[in-house]
Amino acid sequence: MAELKKKWQIPLPHGGELVLGGRTLIMGILNVTPDSFSDGGKYTDFEKAVAQAKAMLAAGADIIDVGGESTRPGASYVEANEEIARVVPVIKALTGLAPISIDTYKPEVALAALEAGADIINDIWGLQAPCDNGEMASLAAKYNAPVVAMHNQNGTEYANIIEDMLEFFKNSLSIGLANGMTEEQFIFDIGFGFGKNAEQNLYVLRKLKEFWVLGRPLFVGTSRKSTIGKILNKEVDERIFGTAATVAIAVAGGADIVRVHDVAEMADVVKVSDSIMGRQ
Numbered sequence: 001m002a003e004l005k006k007k008w009q010i011p012l013p014h015g016g017e018l019v020l021g022g023r024t025l026i027m028g029i030l031n032v033t034p035d036s037f038s039d040g041g042k043y044t045d046f047e048k049a050v051a052q053a054k055a056m057l058a059a060g061a062d063i064i065d066v067g068g069e070s071t072r073p074g075a076s077y078v079e080a081n082e083e084i085a086r087v088v089p090v091i092k093a094l095t096g097l098a099p100i101s102i103d104t105y106k107p108e109v110a111l112a113a114l115e116a117g118a119d120i121i122n123d124i125w126g127l128q129a130p131c132d133n134g135e136m137a138s139l140a141a142k143y144n145a146p147v148v149a150m151h152n153q154n155g156t157e158y159a160n161i162i163e164d165m166l167e168f169f170k171n172s173l174s175i176g177l178a179n180g181m182t183e184e185q186f187i188f189d190i191g192f193g194f195g196k197n198a199e200q201n202l203y204v205l206r207k208l209k210e211f212w213v214l215g216r217p218l219f220v221g222t223s224r225k226s227t228i229g230k231i232l233n234k235e236v237d238e239r240i241f242g243t244a245a246t247v248a249i250a251v252a253g254g255a256d257i258v259r260v261h262d263v264a265e266m267a268d269v270v271k272v273s274d275s276i277m278g279r280q
Helices: 046-059 080-095 107-116 135-143 161-178 198-206 208-214 226-232 238-255 262-275
Strands: 008-011 017-022 025-031 062-065 100-103 118-123 147-150 186-189 218-220 256-262
Touching: 008 161, 017 025, 025 046, 025 226, 025 262, 046 062, 046 080, 046 262, 062 080, 062 118, 080 100, 080 107, 100 107, 107 118, 107 135, 118 135, 135 147, 135 161, 147 161, 198 208, 198 226, 198 238, 208 218, 208 256, 218 238, 226 238, 238 256, 238 262, 256 262
Parallel strands: 025 062, 025 256, 062 100, 100 118, 118 147, 147 186, 186 218, 218 256
Antiparallel strands: 008 017
């Protein structure tokens, strides 16, 4: 696999670059929300949020993903101004320590985050949110910010799930290019847990190499998700070993970035998995 995987050097808007295609990078999750499915309410306090981010960096995180709105099923909608108020102070405090990702599908939130020092846009609708008419892509183009374009849809019906997902990603790419982005800005996320049932989540993870055809880095976020809970019949805070299994499989399938809550533990999983796969 090491010989087949491409390597990329993706410039970041505030300096530096993401080097992908060698070792798997770890994105640490920082939810500054009261209602996220796993850690909602833990890091709404500014000092606690910053301390958690620094702890994740010390434990091996390469990127910090800051989110101000929960995307769990049934979560309450958060107005853009509230989301901005949650994320911007934390992003400003972390600027310069590591690349910062803003987890949002709202262009106005992404703009405030980029102005505050964020480097990456992590969009759960892959530039195709109902409220977005090309604004997010135009913003990414203006700032030359990489975009994690996640696959998502309402419902779990597919003609052929892999082909349908590839079509979604190609549509994201078309939207980006039409609004000034370059192909080099794209990272594709399979959207584990979004628009898919448990069986479909596992199938897509198993078929991760099918997405190599896109020619872009791949991103996987399985951490503590309900599919793992269903397999193990365990609550959110008891899914660390289940998460570890999915992370190892993701690395074997060619994931370039994994998004996790438990950074120290998953750093060990990634390091061993990379070594097995010959990824240095």
